[in-house]
Amino acid sequence: MTKKEILDLILNERSNQDKKWGEQNHNVYKWLAILGEEVGEANKAALESKDSELINELIQISSVSVAMIESIYRNRK
Numbered sequence: 001m002t003k004k005e006i007l008d009l010i011l012n013e014r015s016n017q018d019k020k021w022g023e024q025n026h027n028v029y030k031w032l033a034i035l036g037e038e039v040g041e042a043n044k045a046a047l048e049s050k051d052s053e054l055i056n057e058l059i060q061i062s063s064v065s066v067a068m069i070e071s072i073y074r075n076r077k
């Protein structure tokens, strides 16, 4: 899989998040909790040797990271 294909998957997940949740403007601690939850899910998938689930969780971690960065910039004063 190419970098572009991976980045396209992350951008697609970001679009799905926006459709599901709308614009999210959490404080950094809430964002880190959301990110931590996704990291926990990636750990679980890794421990269970579920490669495709692990990849999905890594895409979600990446997508949440992008959403968090968007939120931080949007809410800077």
Ligand SMILES: [Mg+2]
Pocket: 037, 038, 041, 057, 060
């Ligand atoms: Mg997840």
